[in-house]
Amino acid sequence: MPVITSRDHPLIKQLIKLEGLSPYRKKTGLTLLDGIHLIQIYCSVVGTPKNLIVSQSYFENAENQRFLNILFSNSLPKITIISNALFRAISPVKTPTGILALISVPELKKETDHGKEMFSVLLEAIQDPGNLGSILRSAAAANVGDVYLSKQCADAWSPKTLRAAMGAHFLLRIHEDCDLQKLARQFDGTVIATSIQATKNLFEISLTGPTAFVFGNEGAGLSKEMIQAADENIAIPMPGRTESLNAAAAAAICFFEKVRQDRTSVPHAGIGTK
DSSP states (O other): OEEEEOOTTTHHHHHHHHHHHHHHHHHHTTEEEEEEHHHHHHHHHTTTOOOEEHHHHHHHHHHHHHHHHHHHHOOOOOOOEEEEEHHHHSSSSSSSOOOEEEEEEEOOOOSTTTTOOOOOEEEEEOOOOHHHHHHHHHHTHHHHHHHETTTOEEEEETTHHHHHHTTTGGGSSSEEEEOHHHHHHHOEEEEEEEEEOOOOEGGGOOOSSSSSEOOOBTTTBBHHHHHHSSSSEEEEOSSSOOOOOOOHHHHHHHHHHHHHHHHHHHHTTOOOOO
């Protein structure tokens, strides 16, 4: 099988653009998955990638070949081999895993709860891809259905966001470039904004029933307009001397307080760990 060694190869140029340029990802509807863990989740939920891009050393490893044959037992995707030096040069991480997957951004999954959103998240101007990915990961773990991103948010389908989310993208309905104020007004449930200036705290309000949490920019927080569009404005109690929490940490606390309240409201419900 031939090995690509030149940065001038059309595929290499495409991979570099997909790694660094959000407009190119949106235009083509393509993105990159880095590492076998993300690829496994994609395969289990969505299907076979368009192309696997592997380093020469990764492909020549017999154990890796056996694993790929098991993972893709029904339909082995196209495999492109790149020299080790070139793979290191184009890899989106400092320590390359040796395998990338070129995929199409999945189409939005249909709602399964008769069209009614029970648990949603609205994100206003979350700009750090790592924060965004962490929020998506916690959202998927808490069984959030829909996540809505404002136009000012980081690209949900960037390789960095995908790595931080650890496969959560494929378990959520992710909507980009949204009018969050309009969505808040239309939501058939309680819309809860989070800000450090709020007088109510998270543990004083009921989170049972359809709920949408709203989280704002890492530095500026939520806009006044977004807070006004919400039904409730709450803060997370912090008895320590820290002024604020990381956006992803705050989101996780809110999500799992709702999980706790929902479980408590259902007799004999148990929480499993793994």
